[in-house]
Amino acid sequence: MEEKDFIKDLFQEKLSNFETPVRPEVWSSVSSSIGASAASTGLSLIAKLIIGTSLTAAVATGIWFAVSNSENEIKPEQETTKIEKSSDTETKEESRIKEINQPKFSDVQIKTEADKFILLPPEPEFNFETDENPFDATPNNSISEFKGIDSKEVKDLIPPLEVNTNPKVENVISNQNPNSKQSPIQSDIKISLPNVFTPNGDGNNDFFTIPKVDLTDFSLVILDEKGKTIFTSTDLDFNWDGTTLNGEKASAGNYVYFITAKDLSGKSFTKYSNLSIRY
């Protein structure tokens, strides 16, 4: 029986020198484990030089910063002038906005003079829009006032032309805010979820399933201890044999799974449980 072992020969020949690429991270953790002695002897002269020069450079910059800071402290006037300047620029910007708007209107007017009958009628509408709409006329102000709220949402809720004043907008938003943060209505379906199964092929509790209930839009995710997804299903009647997404058998240990679904009345159903896999 020992004379010719074809399987043995085959596997020995093909696999005894088979190489699998190793991620560089493995070496870095090995090298850090085998200690600092390796690291210190490994440094070349150049590396030492670089470290030395960078150290002196760091010291030098530190001193420079200290000096430049003290310079700033001596001259507080500069800051105030800066503030004035910045407020100046703000007003300039405002006037710029006006300037930008005005030429446009004049442009239109000039054009309308060219072809009076066609372009004159739309002109009043255009004016009305820019004057009445808080979002278009002063975009900076309106957005900064409603920080944290999706401006799209606001625009969706309120068609711009119907809103005339700012206070109204604020009211709508303050009413809307608490609602938008509330979670959807939870289904009151009760379900007892399994928390252990033994995919060892002994015919007993080999598959992981959940009890049959009336749920739609079902989805299930099983995570391992590291938070890695090892199994997902969108089928309520799934039958999991313990094989993970990468085709390996899940090892014995603790897992957690999440279920999200909707019941028949459309209420959302979310539940999670731990899952212990044993062999």
Next chain:
Amino acid sequence: MEDYELVRQCIKGNSRAQKALFDKYAPKMFSVCMRYMKKTEESEDVLQDSFVKIFSKLSDFKYEGVLEGWIRRIVVNSCLDQIRKNSKFLNDVQAEEVEYKLEQNSFIAENLMAEDLMILIQRMPDGYRIVFNMFAIEGYSHQEIAAQLGITESTSKSQYLRARAYLRDRIEKR
């Protein structure tokens, strides 16, 4: 660099030599880990532990055999340690007769890539896989396997024969 010089430099703490030694043997040893451990993450952990052990014990290496063989022993032992930690295994197998087939269709082997064989091995049940790896590929004797795994020699033999039948079956079905 020759292994002898490499080992000498590594013992001296030359990090470049250590990296060279790792680069030379890690890919092969990673395959060994993958055969025993199945899972990539666990294999990486074992590989890492093995090399930490290898570097710390390198001064014990007596040049009595090939360096690769010495390294491989450490890696296999680390794998076995980890498997032992993971679960009890090989607990209830009796020696029994296994059917034999004439092994004549060796042409099948030509079409099999090493990667395919790796997958076949990784899908084997733990007991088969470990004994098969040790006996067929690493070349341990059944006596050594029995001592290492704490099983009887006849269990090791029967596990191996079963593993072989299992693999032959899978290969012929392809």
